[in-house]
Amino acid sequence: MESRNDIKKVSCYPTIKGRHSPSVIVIGGGFAGISAARALQNSSFKVVLLESRHRIGGRAYTDYSFGFPVDMGAAWLHGACVKNPLAPVIGRLGLPLYRTSGDDSVLFDHDLESYALYDTDGNQVPQELVEHVGGIFESMLKETEKLRQEISNDMSMTKAIAMVFERRPDLRLEGLADKVLKWYLCRLEGWFAADADTISLKYWDEEVLLPGGHALMVRGYRPVINTLARDLDIRLGHRVSKIVRDKMGVEVIVDNGKSFVADAVVITVPLGVLKSNSIKFEPRLPNWKEEAIKDIGVGTENKIALHFDRVFWPSVEFLGVVSSSTYSCSYFLNLHKATGHPVLVYMPAGQLAHDLEKLTDEAAASFAFQQLKQILPDASKPPTDRKPSVSKLAVLSALDTRARPSLPPHKPNSWLPSQTTHDLIPVLYWIGSNDGNWSLLVAKIQYLVSHWGTDVNSLGSYSYDTVGKPHYLFERLRIPVDNLFFAGEATSLDYTGTVHGAFSTGLMAAEECRMRVLEKYGNLDIFHPAMGHGEEEQLSAPLLISRI
Numbered sequence: 001m002e003s004r005n006d007i008k009k010v011s012c013y014p015t016i017k018g019r020h021s022p023s024v025i026v027i028g029g030g031f032a033g034i035s036a037a038r039a040l041q042n043s044s045f046k047v048v049l050l051e052s053r054h055r056i057g058g059r060a061y062t063d064y065s066f067g068f069p070v071d072m073g074a075a076w077l078h079g080a081c082v083k084n085p086l087a088p089v090i091g092r093l094g095l096p097l098y099r100t101s102g103d104d105s106v107l108f109d110h111d112l113e114s115y116a117l118y119d120t121d122g123n124q125v126p127q128e129l130v131e132h133v134g135g136i137f138e139s140m141l142k143e144t145e146k147l148r149q150e151i152s153n154d155m156s157m158t159k160a161i162a163m164v165f166e167r168r169p170d171l172r173l174e175g176l177a178d179k180v181l182k183w184y185l186c187r188l189e190g191w192f193a194a195d196a197d198t199i200s201l202k203y204w205d206e207e208v209l210l211p212g213g214h215a216l217m218v219r220g221y222r223p224v225i226n227t228l229a230r231d232l233d234i235r236l237g238h239r240v241s242k243i244v245r246d247k248m249g250v251e252v253i254v255d256n257g258k259s260f261v262a263d264a265v266v267i268t269v270p271l272g273v274l275k276s277n278s279i280k281f282e283p284r285l286p287n288w289k290e291e292a293i294k295d296i297g298v299g300t301e302n303k304i305a306l307h308f309d310r311v312f313w314p315s316v317e318f319l320g321v322v323s324s325s326t327y328s329c330s331y332f333l334n335l336h337k338a339t340g341h342p343v344l345v346y347m348p349a350g351q352l353a354h355d356l357e358k359l360t361d362e363a364a365a366s367f368a369f370q371q372l373k374q375i376l377p378d379a380s381k382p383p384t385d386r387k388p389s390v391s392k393l394a395v396l397s398a399l400d401t402r403a404r405p406s407l408p409p410h411k412p413n414s415w416l417p418s419q420t421t422h423d424l425i426p427v428l429y430w431i432g433s434n435d436g437n438w439s440l441l442v443a444k445i446q447y448l449v450s451h452w453g454t455d456v457n458s459l460g461s462y463s464y465d466t467v468g469k470p471h472y473l474f475e476r477l478r479i480p481v482d483n484l485f486f487a488g489e490a491t492s493l494d495y496t497g498t499v500h501g502a503f504s505t506g507l508m509a510a511e512e513c514r515m516r517v518l519e520k521y522g523n524l525d526i527f528h529p530a531m532g533h534g535e536e537e538q539l540s541a542p543l544l545i546s547r548i
C-alpha cells in the first residue's frame with residue numbers, strides 16, 4: 001500500500017498531449033454516484049466508480065425474481081412534474097408512471113378514495129370516519145406549528161402531539177377514531193422511516209415538495225440507473241475502506257488491498273455507512289463534518305413483497321391496518337393497481353422495521369401475511385352468502401386444484417402459512433370449484449424481504465431531522481473538504497431522502513469538483529461543461545403519467 005507521499009507517483013491516469021488529465025474517483029454507484037460520474041465524464045474527466053455491491057443502483061433496487069419488476073427500495077417519483085430533476089431522463093425513456101396520489105402533501109393524503117383501512121377484526125373503517133379523522137390530524141399538525149413558534153427549544157413530534165392534546169382536549173379521540181389517528185401517525189413515521197419520538201418538531205417539514213403528487217415507476221427504477229450508467233468505468237465488488245488525501249491528490253484503498261489514485265474523490269456512500277466509521281479518513285475529517293455525520297438521523301423502512309396467484313383484495317392503492325399504537329398500525333401498497341401483477345408490498349418503518357429485520361425472511365413474510373389475514377379474514381372463509389360465479393371460476397382456473405389439504409382441526413378456516421420453503425409460503429384459499437361449491441386450495445406465495453437497516457452497504461433507508469439538531473447539517477454534510485466532495489440523499493437540503501435529491505447532489509458535487517480542479521490546473525481546454533438545464537430540457541419528453 002502506498003504512503004501519502006507517493007500519491008502522485010502511483011497515479012494510473014494517462015496524460016493527454018503531455019498534459020495532466022484530470023481524474024476523479026466516485027465512491028458508490030447509487031443515483032448520486034452515477035449522476036456525479038456521468039457529469040464528470042461528460043466534462044472530460046477520467047472517472048472510475050467504485051461500488052461495494054455486485055450491482056449498481058444502491059437504495060434504488062429493482063428485483064425481477066417474480067418475473068416482473070418490483071422496486072424493493074425507492075419506488076415513487078416524489079413530485080411527478082417537469083420540474084423534477086429526473087423528469088428529463090424518465091420522459092426521454094418513455095417510462096410509464098402511475099400516480100398513487102395527486103396530493104403534494106406527505107402526511108395527510110387528501111386522495112382518500114385510494115385507501116381502504118381496516119381494524120384488526122377485519123372491519124373496514126367507514127370512509128367518512130377516515131376523512132373526519134384526517135381533518136383532525138391536519139388540525140393537530142397546525143397546532144404543532146403554533147407550538148414550535150412559541151417554544152424555542154426543539155422537541156420530538158411525540159411530545160409535541162401530547163402537548164397539543166393537553167391544550168386542545170377537543171382533538172382527543174377514542175375507540176376506532178383514535179386508532180385511525182394512530183394510523184395517520186404511522187404514515188408520518190413511514191415518511192421519515194423513524195418513530196415520532198425521534199423526529200424533530202422544528203425541522204420535520206424543511207423538505208421542498210415538488211408539485212405533481214407521488215407516482216410509482218411502473219417498470220421500476222432500474223432502466224433509469226442503467227441508462228445513466230452507460231459507458232462509465234464501474235468497478236463492482238470494490239468496498240472502499242480508507243481515503244487518504246493531501247495537496248497532490250487522493251488515494252482510495254479498497255478492502256481487497258487495491259488502491260486507486262486521482263485528483264479528487266466524490267463520496268456518495270450512505271450516511272449510515274459514514275456513521276459506522278467503516279471508511280477511515282486520513283487525515284481525519286474536520287469536527288464540523290464528523291458532527292454532521294453523527295447528528296443527522298437515519299431511519300429504516302423495509303419492504304416485504306408478497307406475490308399471490310390472484311387478487312383477492314379491494315381495488316385501492318393502499319390497504320391500511322388501524323390499531324391502538326402506531327407500532328401495530330401498518331399498510332400495504334397494492335401493486336396490482338399500477339402494474340397489473342397480484343402483488344402487495346408491506347412497508348414497516350422505524351422500530352417495527354428493525355424488529356422484523358431480526359427475523360428470518362420466512363418469518364418476516366409470514367408476519368406480513370398475518371397482518372393481511374387480520375384485515376381480510378373473509379378470504380380464508382368459504383362465502384356463506386353466495387355460490388361461486390362463473391367469472392370467478394374463470395379467474396381461478398389457473399390455480400392448481402389437485403392439492404386440497406384437510407384443515408387443521410384446532411384451527412378451522414385458518415389462513416395459515418404452515419410450512420415454509422425458501423421463497424414460498426403455502427396458503428389455504430377457499431375457491432369456487434366446477435361443481436358450483438366452494439373448496440379449499442393450497443396456493444403458494446412468493447416473497448421478497450429487504451434489509452436496508454442491517455445491510456452493510458446501506459445501514460439505514462434514508463435520512464431525517466432528529467430532535468435538537470439543525471437542518472443546516474445536511475448542507476454541512478455536502479460541503480467539500482479539500483479534494484473530497486460529498487453527495488447522496490443525506491447531503492440534499494431540499495430533497496432529503498429521495499432519489500431525485502440524490503441525483504441532484506451528484507450533479508452539484510460534480511460541478512464543484514470540476515470548478516475546483518479547473519482552478520488547480522488553470523485553463524484546461526479539454527474541459528467541456530456538464531450539460532446545462534436548458535439542453536436537458538430540449539432533449540426531454542413529457543412524462544407518461546396514468547391512474548388506472
Ligand SMILES: Cc1cc2nc3c(=O)[nH]c(=O)nc-3n(C[C@H](O)[C@H](O)[C@H](O)COP(=O)(O)OP(=O)(O)OC[C@H]3O[C@@H](n4cnc5c(N)ncnc54)[C@H](O)[C@@H]3O)c2cc1C
Pocket residue numbers: 027028029030031032033050051052053056057058059060072073074075076077078238239240241268269270273279301302303450452456457458460461462487488489490496497498499500502
Ligand atoms: C425502502 C426504501 C424506500 C424508498 N422509497 C423511496 C421512494 O419511493 N422515492 C424516493 O425518491 N426515494 C425513496 N427512497 C430513498 C432513495 O432510495 C434514496 O434516497 C436514494 O436512492 C439514495 O441514493 P444515494 O446515491 O444517495 O445512495 P445509495 O443509493 O445508497 O448509493 C450509495 C452506494 O454506495 C455503495 N457503498 C456503500 N458502502 C460502500 C463502500 N464502502 N465502498 C464503495 N461503495 C459503497 C452502496 O452499495 C450504494 O450502491 C427509499 C429508500 C428505501 C430504502
